[in-house]
Amino acid sequence: MELFAKKDSIVREIWGKSDTVLFIFAGASGEFALNKAVDWLYFTGKLPSDPLDRLFSTVQYAKFIVFSSVDAANASIDSLRNIHGAVEQNRGASIPDWAYRDVLFMLIHYSIASYELLERKLSEAEKEEVYNVFYRVGDRMGLKELPLNYAEWLPVRERHMFQDLQESHYTFDLFKQYKKHLGTFRYKILIEAQKLVVPDYVRKLLHLSGFSILSIAVPLYRFSRKINMDCLFRSILLPSQYKKQINELDVHPRKK
Template sequence: MNYFVDENSIVRDIWKRTDTVLLIFAGSAAEFALNKAVDWLYYTGKIPTNPLERLFSTVEYAQKIIFQEEQMALATIDKITQIHQGVEKSREQSIPDWAYRDVLYMLIDYSIRSFEILERKLEIKEKEEIFDVFMKLGLRMNLKNLPINYNEWIIDRNIHLKNDLEKGKFTIHLFEQYKKHLGSFRYFILIQIQQILVPKIVYNKLFTTSYFPTILVINLYKFSKALKLDNLLKSILLPGKHKQEIANIGKFENL
């Protein structure tokens, strides 16, 4: 059976882990709040209204692509493309090409950053493999002006970070919604994780001060994993009403 992502790929190893996936989206939530195309989220209203539900929905789509048989994965990608096209048609505008690339680049970058924070440093070949998988996704979505290799991606990623981010009213409102839906304590933890995850340019635009020695948050979690208490810690750090969605993220962990 052919899969969209090879069964032995590092991408599968990254995306089967609940904690790593949650870090990927914690970093992406911080950065995309700054993106100049963030107004597209407000057109549908779904993410600002319920960011956690939207998170779990997005994770479900991503894992379907990564773990499904190739034809089913391609059908999932095509469905995502159709959803975006429907929004564009409704608004009578096109989502900018650079905005699509920004999201794709975030998936690459935060896959690498999250795994390295929680597990180990990745080899350059593994980073190139992550790049290749997500470029394959981007090509299926007919995205334009994609980099041809990992080194070119690093250059373009930095250009996008410099050109496509600004802190505005949508940024502030999104973070207010994160706090509303997470509660003050969990929001505090989210901020600590984002501070250690995001690139320096994102950090400087979002955070004026560090609330806490952020590395302690990660070390506490690693210690809990060693004691096999990480599931207990997750249940404390994440809203109980999303217990089933959190369990669903980890359904591929034994693959």
């Protein structure tokens, strides 16, 4: 059985740890609120009613693809495209290709940024591997104008951010919903986490400072994992209704 991401792939290691995935989620939640195409998810009503669940479902789709066989991953990607196609039909318009690319580009960026924050710097070959896995996702979805490699992707990613991100009333509403569903304390943790992984341009649009209190806490968290206390940290930081979903994100990473 051919795997979508090889068994020893760095992508499986990144997506096999719930704490790394949580930072991917945190960063994407901030940037997503700025995207000019976010109104598409307001069309169904699912995003404003429960934005955390909507973002979790996106993360879980990505994780399933990473840990599946090629056939199962392709079937999941096809299903995802069909779901969006139904939304397009109901609205009588097409989701722009650049909007799909933006979501794909977020998964690439935050996979790398989150892993480097919590673990170590990735080599250029490992970054290329991350890009290649998600490139194949985008290619299967039929996305156009995808850069062929990581080096070519970097300036395209930069250009996409400048063209496709803006502060809007959707931005304010989404962050209001984040706070409502997380509570004040956990919402502040989300903001501090975003500061650590979002690009400078996103940080500027979200009016975030350059310093995060979590920059002090991250080394402590790394230590807590060594003494198996990380579950305690997560139980404090996560709403109870999402704990089961978070625990299910953990898989055994590749051996060092």
